[in-house]
């Protein structure tokens with residue numbers, strides 16, 4: 001059965017065994033554009049990817065299903081070479097430990113997402129990056145654009161254009177990279193992983 005048929009079955013929940021790991025050539029392939037109107041299968045796949053992220057962030061479900069927590073997932077990580085990504089970035093609790101007013105600062109399935117403009121300034125997460133397809137720590141600053149403008153089509157077929165900065169900008173760039181066969185460690189300076197060029201914004 002083709003992978004997408006299996007993953008979009010009503011009873012299937014995406015889990016860690018559906019996620020391919022580095023070394024698999026699909027992670028180095030340039031993915032195909034999705035065509036419109038979206039097929040039911042592409043819509044369902046997006047929903048399943050988003051459900052995976054929700055499950056992975058729920059401590060009880062994640063423990064039960066053995067999921068690593070994630071804020072983003074790209075279809076190529078499921079061995080499906082299509083330009084589909086899901087991102088789910090929770091807002092932090094307030095200083096008193098109360099839940100945030102808005103649960104998420106970014107929650108979206110994006111079809112054919114593309115960076116159409118970016119800042120001159122670069123940025124990197126202070127703690128580096130991880131990836132559900134990489135079962136090891138790769139230390140170093142993953143140098144990306146600080147701010148990006150991204151165009152994509154949403155699940156309703158509507159064309160969107162959004163501006164992102166900070167953590168959300170990094171997450172979306174990481175996932176779009178997966179649709180272009182790029183891994184996060186490709187952006188780490190090989191000779192000096194923690195090199196800081198002038199103007200690099202370190203995001204804590």
Ligand SMILES: [Zn+2]
Pocket residue numbers: 130131132133174178
């Ligand atoms: Zn990744």
